[in-house]
Amino acid sequence: MTTLVLTLRESLRYRGAIGQWSWLLHRLSGLGVVLFIVLHVVDTSWAVFYPPLYEEAIKTYQSPLFTLGEFALVASVVYHAFNGLRVAFFDYRPQLWRHQGRAAVGVLLLSGLLLTPVFVLMFGHVLDFYNEEAFVLPLEEVIRAQLPFLGGFALAGIAALLLAGLHSLVAGRGSQTALSASSERFWWLYMRISGVLILPLVFGHLGMMHVVQGVFDISAAEHLAVGASEGQVGANATGTAVEFVHDRWSTFIGPLAIWRLYDFALLVLVVIHGFNGLRGVLWDYLHHPLAKRAALYLCLIAALVLLALGGGALVIGIDEAAIDEASRALCEIRQTHGATLEELVELGCEEFGETS
Amino acid sequence: MDIRFRIRRYNPEDEAKARPYWQEYELKEVQPTDRVLELLHRIKWEQDGTLTFRRSCSAGICGSDAMRINGVNRLACKLLIRDVGSSVQVEPILGLPVLKDLVVDMEPFFAHYRRVMPYLVNEEAVPEDGRERLQTPAARSVYDDSTNCILCAACTTACPSFWANGEYYGPAAIVQAHRFLFDDRDRAEEERLAVLGEGDGVWRCRTVFNCTSACPRNIEVTRAIGEVKMAIRKGSPEGVIRPFSHEKH
Ligand code: HEM
Ligand code: HEM
Ligand code: FES
Numbered sequence: 391m392t393t394l395v396l397t398l399r400e401s402l403r404y405r406g407a408i409g410q411w412s413w414l415l416h417r418l419s420g421l422g423v424v425l426f427i428v429l430h431v432v433d434t435s436w437a438v439f440y441p442p443l444y445e446e447a448i449k450t451y452q453s454p455l456f457t458l459g460e461f462a463l464v465a466s467v468v469y470h471a472f473n474g475l476r477v478a479f480f481d482y483r484p485q486l487w488r489h490q491g492r493a494a495v496g497v498l499l500l501s502g503l504l505l506t507p508v509f510v511l512m513f514g515h516v517l518d519f520y521n522e523e524a525f526v527l528p529l530e531e532v533i534r535a536q537l538p539f540l541g542g543f544a545l546a547g548i549a550a551l552l553l554a555g556l557h558s559l560v561a562g563r564g565s566q567t568a569l570s571a572s573s574e575r576f577w578w579l580y581m582r583i584s585g586v587l588i589l590p591l592v593f594g595h596l597g598m599m600h601v602v603q604g605v606f607d608i609s610a611a612e613h614l615a616v617g618a619s620e621g622q623v624g625a626n627a628t629g630t631a632v633e634f635v636h637d638r639w640s641t642f643i644g645p646l647a648i649w650r651l652y653d654f655a656l657l658v659l660v661v662i663h664g665f666n667g668l669r670g671v672l673w674d675y676l677h678h679p680l681a682k683r684a685a686l687y688l689c690l691i692a693a694l695v696l697l698a699l700g701g702g703a704l705v706i707g708i709d710e711a712a713i714d715e716a717s718r719a720l721c722e723i724r725q726t727h728g729a730t731l732e733e734l735v736e737l738g739c740e741e742f743g744e745t746s
Numbered sequence: 747m748d749i750r751f752r753i754r755r756y757n758p759e760d761e762a763k764a765r766p767y768w769q770e771y772e773l774k775e776v777q778p779t780d781r782v783l784e785l786l787h788r789i790k791w792e793q794d795g796t797l798t799f800r801r802s803c804s805a806g807i808c809g810s811d812a813m814r815i816n817g818v819n820r821l822a823c824k825l826l827i828r829d830v831g832s833s834v835q836v837e838p839i840l841g842l843p844v845l846k847d848l849v850v851d852m853e854p855f856f857a858h859y860r861r862v863m864p865y866l867v868n869e870e871a872v873p874e875d876g877r878e879r880l881q882t883p884a885a886r887s888v889y890d891d892s893t894n895c896i897l898c899a900a901c902t903t904a905c906p907s908f909w910a911n912g913e914y915y916g917p918a919a920i921v922q923a924h925r926f927l928f929d930d931r932d933r934a935e936e937e938r939l940a941v942l943g944e945g946d947g948v949w950r951c952r953t954v955f956n957c958t959s960a961c962p963r964n965i966e967v968t969r970a971i972g973e974v975k976m977a978i979r980k981g982s983p984e985g986v987i988r989p990f991s992h993e994k995h
Contacts, residue, residue: 397910400840405817406904409955413906477953484972485991490955571943575978578949674910674950 394675408494416473417671419466424664426463428692429539431657435699437635441712442719446535448631449525449723451605453532457516460605461509464596468504471589472497478582508601515604524606525724546695550688557687558680567682577666584663591656608634609720611737617641617649628738632716636708650704657700665693747832749776751789753797754837755847766844769794778828783811786822786836799848806962809898812839813848819900819960839903841912855899858915862923862941867934884989885930891992892925892970894963901957901967907950914950915942917957917967924970927983935983943978951975966992 401414433447450456476493480486558565569577598616599605607613611629614620615637623637638649672685721739734742751771757763771789783801790797802808804823811822814837816830827834842850873879895918902908902916923942926932942948948971957967977983 393910397906400909401906403817404814404840404904404906404956406954406956407959409953410906413952413954480953480968481972481975484969484976485987487955487958487966487969487972490953490968568945571940571945571947574945574947574949575943578975579979673945674907677911677913 408491412473412494419470420667422466424668427664431696431700435703437632438703438706441632441716444632445716445719448608449527450532450535453527455532469501472500474585511601519606546691550684553687554680554684557683567679584659588659628717630716630720633713654704661693661696665689747776749773750833752835756844757846780827782825783822798846809896812898812900819904821962824962841903841909854912858919862919864922866932868931879931887990888987889925889928891965892921894965895921900960904956904960906954913946915947920974921970924974939978942974948975
């Protein structure tokens with residue numbers, strides 16, 4: 391513990407050159423996005439497995455807290471992506487190291503350059519939303535909706551500790567936790583190759599969800615889901631987030647459900663990249679073999695759960711019944727937050743108006 | 747000119763000083779061309795004989811007096827006061843156990859050094875004339891830069907990966923490995939690459955470049971680590987470095 395505190399403090403106190411700050415930002419942005427991806431993949435899978443929860447999740451994404459987080463998230467992804475390219479470039483061209491400082495400044499400038507118009511456009515979507523009569527979930531509910539995740543983290547942590555303890559028992563006291571030299575080499579390469587592949591995919595994904603349209607349009611009625619085909623699926627009739635995802639996933643180019651394939655590639659690449667990155671960070675700061683083993687199991691469990699939930703959702707897909715269910719859930723959310731009869735009728739929730 | 751020193755003190759044998767603390771000293775009539783080491787001597791000789799630090803050659807060769815000066819690792823004997831300004835903060839280097847004041851236990855550092863086999867391995871028969879194993883200037887140029895290392899630990903203790911985890915071999919050990927790995931007379935490349943490719947070896951490097959800026963001998967440290975990574979990826983040091991490409995301009 392003392393070394394952890396010392397390390398973190400001195401990582402800020404040491405007056406290194408810009409490379410040190412790039413490293414710190416790269417690490418923090420990577421960890422931030424890992425946290426988000428856990429929430430995000432689990433939430434997205436509800437669109438298939440438990441549609442009412444997905445409607446609630448998207449409502450939380452549309453609350454001010456998440457809107458702030460959204461700007462931070464986009465900035466993190468952009469910075470991490472460009473800096474990742476810089477790191478990988480100098481790994482392959484170490485003799486050009488003299489330019490690394492300039493490259494680090496370049497990464498900051500390029501990120502700023504890209505983020506400026508993106509933030510302007512994103513802010514435009516926010517303004518549009520609040521200019522109309524926006525429905526906003528109260529903060530307590532937004533936070534309450536995230537609480538199950540804390541339970542999930544705790545569970546995953548306990549499971550990881552148990553597995554690590556069991557492993558240590560079987561392997562014997564004093565056994566070391568380490569990957570073989572060839573695995574270390576593989577993961578080093580994987581981080582670089584996957585990074586390069588993730589970049590266009592995640593930029594495209596964020597471009598669709600934040601720039602071309604806003605997060606608020608995910609549940610906009612009569613709005614054609616971004617990337618969906620008007621001819622194949624039509625606009626989002628129910629105004630549910632579940633239908634939005636359905637429309638995208640049911641859009642085909644030839645025989646290919648392109649957005650499903652796209653999401654699948656993104657899912658696999660990002661989850662493995664993110665959790666191997668997390669393992670590397672945890673292994674920097676944990677020394678006891680048991681702790682290292684627990685960290686490894688934690689990353690493994692988290693990655694497997696996300697791949698199973700996210701992959702399962704993509705394979706199973708969304709049917710009409712799910713959209714109906716979501717539609718009813720949406721009405722319920724609005725009703726419990728005091729929508730008037732008129733508003734409910736406008737939302738197509740007549741039956742809810744009558745019962746209240 | 748007058749200079750104010752702020753020095754990190756620690757003495758486990760004295761209860762009052764067993765918690766690290768800062769102590770300040772004032773020095774008068776300092777010349778801009780004085781070196782920090784000389785001023786530490788003046789403090790020790792004129793003001794406070796208990797101040798403890800290592801030094802030997804006073805000429806940037808022995809590598810004893812690496813310390814953190816105004817936040818970054820430097821050799822006290824190579825650093826002129828005009829390059830640090832009028833207030834100087836001195837601390838021990840990071841990541842190694844502090845024994846007393848500015849003196850750290852270098853043993854973990856040297857253990858990593860020994861691990862990479864820092865010596866030429868060649869069991870082949872000596873050349874027919876019974877004299878040296880010849881090497882072309884081109885082949886020598888490939889590792890010339892890494893022969894400059896004086897093992898002062900400034901690079902290793904500037905590395906956030908090393909602070910976090912002292913099991914990491916650290917930049918200095920890797921530079922030393924580089925010096926023999928890329929020597930075409932050496933025959934231990936497989937063993938050396940295997941050691942360096944382990945979990946606590948080169949992969950812990952996150953290309954932060956703190957080591958490169960800390961090196962008092964201007965060794966291209968991060969580059970050397972990068973070249974070792976390339977050699978591990980290829981399975982051999984051959985062809986990784988172009989001859990003469992290390993020459994400084
Ligand atoms: C957008 C394209 C991306 C690129 C080009 C990229 C590139 C990289 C590279 C090259 C590394 C290795 C850094 C090193 O060893 O010094 C890395 C580390 C990491 N990445 Fe990414 N990455 C990308 C996206 C992501 C995403 C989406 C996440 C989160 C899910 C993520 C999380 C991490 C983490 C946690 C680390 C470990 C950081 C550390 O060791 O300090 N990355 N990334
Ligand atoms: C707040 C920002 C984001 C929003 C609003 C958003 C929105 C969505 C939506 C609506 C879906 C449903 C599938 C679809 O329509 O294609 C989805 C899926 C997905 N998103 Fe995002 N996204 C965001 C950020 C990110 C980021 C930063 C990443 C990667 C690092 C990411 C990775 C994924 C993945 C992997 C899936 C597929 C999940 C599954 O298989 O169930 N998203 N996203
Ligand atoms: S005293 Fe020998 S290197 Fe400084």
